[in-house]
Amino acid sequence: MKNLPFNAFPTQFRPGDFSSLLAANGIDWQPPSPGQGLTAGPQQTQATTVLAIKFAGGVLMAGDRRATAGNVVVYDRADKVLPLDDFTLLGIAGVPAFAWEMARMLSHSFKYFRRSQLQELSLEGKLRSLSAILRGNLPWLMQGVGIVAPILASWEEASQGRLFTYDPLGAEFEGVSYATSGSGSGVIEAILLHRTRYEGKPLQQLNRDGAIALALQLLEAAADSDSATGGIRAAAGIYPSVHWIDGLGVQTAPESLLKKLQPTI
Amino acid sequence: MPDIHLPQGVMHVPSEPFRWVQAMHNRREYILERLREDSPVVGLSCERGILLFTVSAQSRKNYEIYDRIAFGGMGHPADVERIRLMAIDLAHIEGFTRSVQDVTLRRLVNFGICPAVKHAFELVHEAPFVFRSIFAQLGETSRSNLFCRVDFDGSSGFNMSCADGSGQPYCVVGSTPASEAEMLEFLADRVRSINHNLEEAVQIAAQAWTVGMEAIRRSAFEEPDFDAASLKRKWKELQTRHSGVQMMLLDRDLKSDCKCRIATQDEIKGFLQNWK
Numbered sequence: 351m352k353n354l355p356f357n358a359f360p361t362q363f364r365p366g367d368f369s370s371l372l373a374a375n376g377i378d379w380q381p382p383s384p385g386q387g388l389t390a391g392p393q394q395t396q397a398t399t400v401l402a403i404k405f406a407g408g409v410l411m412a413g414d415r416r417a418t419a420g421n422v423v424v425y426d427r428a429d430k431v432l433p434l435d436d437f438t439l440l441g442i443a444g445v446p447a448f449a450w451e452m453a454r455m456l457s458h459s460f461k462y463f464r465r466s467q468l469q470e471l472s473l474e475g476k477l478r479s480l481s482a483i484l485r486g487n488l489p490w491l492m493q494g495v496g497i498v499a500p501i502l503a504s505w506e507e508a509s510q511g512r513l514f515t516y517d518p519l520g521a522e523f524e525g526v527s528y529a530t531s532g533s534g535s536g537v538i539e540a541i542l543l544h545r546t547r548y549e550g551k552p553l554q555q556l557n558r559d560g561a562i563a564l565a566l567q568l569l570e571a572a573a574d575s576d577s578a579t580g581g582i583r584a585a586a587g588i589y590p591s592v593h594w595i596d597g598l599g600v601q602t603a604p605e606s607l608l609k610k611l612q613p614t615i
Numbered sequence: 616m617p618d619i620h621l622p623q624g625v626m627h628v629p630s631e632p633f634r635w636v637q638a639m640h641n642r643r644e645y646i647l648e649r650l651r652e653d654s655p656v657v658g659l660s661c662e663r664g665i666l667l668f669t670v671s672a673q674s675r676k677n678y679e680i681y682d683r684i685a686f687g688g689m690g691h692p693a694d695v696e697r698i699r700l701m702a703i704d705l706a707h708i709e710g711f712t713r714s715v716q717d718v719t720l721r722r723l724v725n726f727g728i729c730p731a732v733k734h735a736f737e738l739v740h741e742a743p744f745v746f747r748s749i750f751a752q753l754g755e756t757s758r759s760n761l762f763c764r765v766d767f768d769g770s771s772g773f774n775m776s777c778a779d780g781s782g783q784p785y786c787v788v789g790s791t792p793a794s795e796a797e798m799l800e801f802l803a804d805r806v807r808s809i810n811h812n813l814e815e816a817v818q819i820a821a822q823a824w825t826v827g828m829e830a831i832r833r834s835a836f837e838e839p840d841f842d843a844a845s846l847k848r849k850w851k852e853l854q855t856r857h858s859g860v861q862m863m864l865l866d867r868d869l870k871s872d873c874k875c876r877i878a879t880q881d882e883i884k885g886f887l888q889n890w891k
Binding site for chain 2 (some may be wrong): 454455462465470539599
């Protein structure tokens with residue numbers, strides 16, 4: 351632990367703000383700015399395709415498991431849906447090196463606020479926190495490195511859950527009934543748009559198992575047309591990460607449930 | 616008497632060391648006097664985890680520090696608040712820069728809190744911290760639950776249940792050394808197991824708290840009375856003057872990573888209803 355100077359305790363410049371606590375203790379959690387004009391950036395690992403949908407009684411978030419660097423599959427068991435606290439999920443699409451650290455920072459920030467200020471951070475506060483972290487990534491974004499475009503789902507008693515998509519600069523866009531991000535998101539968006547607008551099948555009428563089954567089908571559809579999106583590989587025990595939030599908080603779909611609900615052709 | 620010149624980095628010793636010792640003694644007396652009327656805090660292991668129990672209507676005394684660490688403090692509310700925030704800051708910095716598993720009570724207390732508190736106590740020209748506290752860490756099992764009391768002078772003491780069943784699965788801080796001694800005597804007699812169910816544990820904690828409060832009120836000529844019926848009567852009498860039961864639970868059964876929760880007043884009433 352940091353040696354404390356005489357008669358000093360770790361001070362906070364802004365009460366409840368974890369990032370300023372780290373800064374006050376000389377801890378730089380974000381990578382230093384790359385400076386001017388990178389001539390050759392590293393081959394970046396990308397992690398893609400996450401979606402979130404509202405269903406009757408909650409919101410569900412799912413993500414594929416593949417991480418790629420160009421045409422190379424780097425990892426097939428990446429977790430792209432991360433609980434930030436008991437009632438908030440973050441789905442990451444983009445560079446996992448940056449995205450996972452952002453998620454870790456947010457998770458710690460929310461807990462730190464709750465414990466130090468003795469009240470839960472509001473949903474608006476959580477949204478602002480994520481925006482600020484994405485904006486802080488701007489120097490790297492300008493170099494075309496470390497792009498992260500997440501989606502966030504949070505529980506609210508009145509609305510039974512809310513969904514937000516973020517662009518890499520931190521602008522947030524609330525989804526009415528779904529949100530999606532990543533290289534496979536175009537396919538998913540098209541299917542959901544058609545379903546909700548022309549087929550007259552509102553997502554909010556789905557029960558939990560129906561929502562999980564739909565999410566698995568959507569990810570399979572995305573995997574069919576996007577090589578950076580991994581599909582289900584039952585033989586290897588690789589299934590998408592599926593979580594949902596309802597009045598009881600964040601819950602995880604076990605593998606047995608995903609096996610039962612996986613699409614069969 | 617000339618000043619003593621010491622190598623660089625060593626704290627300067629005033630030319631009249633007796634005055635420094637006298638100042639420490641005066642500070643200790645001042646703090647003990649301030650703590651005299653405050654409500655004790657009882658920490659107790661149980662089957663489900665750990666509970667921190669106290670009674671206070673004016674200020675909150677039990678807090679969550681980290682995922683498996685809780686804190687109960689008595690003393691000046693502003694000083695309790697500073698210690699609380701320091702513990703939270705240290706725990707979160709460590710948890711973020713290393714990992715959640717690396718945040719342990721021993722590291723927090725031995726390398727963070729106690730050195731700073733001791734230093735503050737020894738600064739004769741600054742106001743001391745008026746507080747006493749219990750820190751509790753939830754273990755994987757009841758046997759690995761850990762308590763630590765941290766005092767205003769930076770001293771600390773760890774209690775834990777040992778694998779062979781020995782050890783003290785409880786910890787108290789009281790307003791006077793005599794009241795603490797009586798509470799510990801009561802708990803040593805009453806706590807037969809580290810696996811009391813929650814209801815039993817709450818009742819034992821309430822009784823221990825009553826013992827602590829009675830010890831302050833009672834004259835030096837009266838003997839302590841640990842009879843259950845008598846404690847129940849005294850508890851009810853004290854409740855008319857001291858309301859606001861506060862209970863923090865480190866609950867192993869919680870699904871979340873954060874194991875702290877505050878017991879509701881309905882829960883507490885339910886536990887104390889069948890006080891034997």
